[in-house]
Amino acid sequence: MAGWSCLVTGGGGFLGQRIVHLLLEEKDLQEIRVLDKVFKPEVREEFSKLQSKIKLTMLEGDILDEQCLKGACQGASVVIHTASIIDVVNAVGRETVMKVNVKGTQLLLEACVQASVPVFIHTSSIEVAGPNSYREVIQNACEEDRLETAWSAPYPLSKKLAEKAVLEANGWALQNGGTLHTCALRPMYIYGEGSPFIFAHMNKALENNGVLTHNSKFSRVNPVYVGNVAWAHILALRALRDPRKALSVQGQFYYVADDTPPQSYDDLNYTLGKEWGFCLDSRRSLPPSLRYWLAFLLEIVSFLLSPIYNYQPPFNRHFVTLCNSVFTVSYKKAQRDLGYEPLFTWEEAKQKTKAWVGSLVKQHKEALKTKTH
Numbered sequence: 001m002a003g004w005s006c007l008v009t010g011g012g013g014f015l016g017q018r019i020v021h022l023l024l025e026e027k028d029l030q031e032i033r034v035l036d037k038v039f040k041p042e043v044r045e046e047f048s049k050l051q052s053k054i055k056l057t058m059l060e061g062d063i064l065d066e067q068c069l070k071g072a073c074q075g076a077s078v079v080i081h082t083a084s085i086i087d088v089v090n091a092v093g094r095e096t097v098m099k100v101n102v103k104g105t106q107l108l109l110e111a112c113v114q115a116s117v118p119v120f121i122h123t124s125s126i127e128v129a130g131p132n133s134y135r136e137v138i139q140n141a142c143e144e145d146r147l148e149t150a151w152s153a154p155y156p157l158s159k160k161l162a163e164k165a166v167l168e169a170n171g172w173a174l175q176n177g178g179t180l181h182t183c184a185l186r187p188m189y190i191y192g193e194g195s196p197f198i199f200a201h202m203n204k205a206l207e208n209n210g211v212l213t214h215n216s217k218f219s220r221v222n223p224v225y226v227g228n229v230a231w232a233h234i235l236a237l238r239a240l241r242d243p244r245k246a247l248s249v250q251g252q253f254y255y256v257a258d259d260t261p262p263q264s265y266d267d268l269n270y271t272l273g274k275e276w277g278f279c280l281d282s283r284r285s286l287p288p289s290l291r292y293w294l295a296f297l298l299e300i301v302s303f304l305l306s307p308i309y310n311y312q313p314p315f316n317r318h319f320v321t322l323c324n325s326v327f328t329v330s331y332k333k334a335q336r337d338l339g340y341e342p343l344f345t346w347e348e349a350k351q352k353t354k355a356w357v358g359s360l361v362k363q364h365k366e367a368l369k370t371k372t373h
């Protein structure tokens with residue numbers, strides 16, 4: 001097959017970087033374009049090193065900038081769209097999240113039509129499916145269950161609308177007479193080296209003598225390792241580029257999990273941190289029902305104050321539900337259609353992530369030492 005090129009939006013992010021690394025191994029790939037709003041200096045340096053292996057172009061720009069998207073898509077054969085704002089506590093502002101996640105996706109789809117890019121892989125999220133209630137137990141959910149979030153909170157709603165736009169765009173006519181083929185991947189909560197959530201969590205605990213906050217001990221989910229999620233993206237793009245497989249994959253969505261055992265978010269953090277002296281807060285936490293109604297009260301206060309003051313509650317009902325639900329999925333459909341098997345076992349994923357958490361602890365100790373000298 002002739003040389004091809006791939007654009008990764010959000011490619012400077014936690015997942016995007018791992019996708020870029022895996023792309024390097026793809027046959028006949030001539031160019032990787034990485035579009036991101038900002039590249040951290042360490043990411044820029046990492047990508048500069050890769051430029052000796054492949055033509056890697058870093059494009060700093062906004063997913064809402066049509067001119068930027070036009071240039072980024074020109075001549076690309078595949079788009080992997082991971083750029084998004086993840087905000088489960090409404091810290092960023094509703095309008096911004098909706099714009100970047102929904103409008104940004106629509107603009108990118110239109111840019112693909114104009115530039116005749118035939119393959120579009122979208123990183124969706126488990127949040128488009130739920131959980132809707134912490135009282136509901138959902139185990140081993142599969143795509144045929146047609147689960148759908150009922151939340152109007154900006155993150156789940158925007159991801160739901162973005163995924164819908166992507167799947168509806170499957171079959172669109174391209175400028176050159178070709179056809180656009182799309183699919184969406186719905187990863188569970190992603191962990192691994194560089195996870196912004198684990199980074200924030202561990203740093204907060206380090207400021208608190210290694211005590212990890214525990215506000216999700218009733219949850220039971222199957223988190224997925226970042227290297228496996230990146231791998232699922234590669235398999236999806238291979239499938240959509242393969243005329244024998246494309247027919248069963250186009251217009252479809254897939255849950256992406258791996259063999260990480262179902263557990264609470266608290267237990268995951270503890271497992272990753274205990275070797276480095278982290279411990280769980282031994283104080284009793286509020287039961288979910290009480291936290292839920294407290295969140296509701298705070299949301300009302302926020303609403304009442306809104307004409308005069310922008311008060312953002314520290315948690316909301318959606319967040320409480322997320323942190324206290326039993327919600328696990330099966331990855332059988334991805335196995336069947338994409339040939340997906342996790343690249344990393346739970347043991348490997350755990351060891352790699354633990355080692356990274358250890359490096360955070362080391363950095364923290366060194367920073368403390370320099371402060372005191």
Ligand SMILES: NC(=O)c1ccc[n+]([C@@H]2O[C@H](COP(=O)([O-])OP(=O)(O)OC[C@H]3O[C@@H](n4cnc5c(N)ncnc54)[C@H](O)[C@@H]3O)[C@@H](O)[C@H]2O)c1
Nearest residue numbers: 010012013014015036037062063082083084125187189190
């Ligand atoms: N982290 C998780 O647990 C998780 C779980 C399920 C799905 N996802 C999805 O995976 C994708 C990647 O998430 P991640 O965990 O790597 O997060 P991340 O924040 O590390 O990566 C997102 C990237 O998008 C970029 N971006 C944000 N706004 C932009 C804009 N206006 N223009 C251009 N780029 C912009 C950010 O700079 C960032 O590099 C997202 O679509 C997210 O919804 C993440």
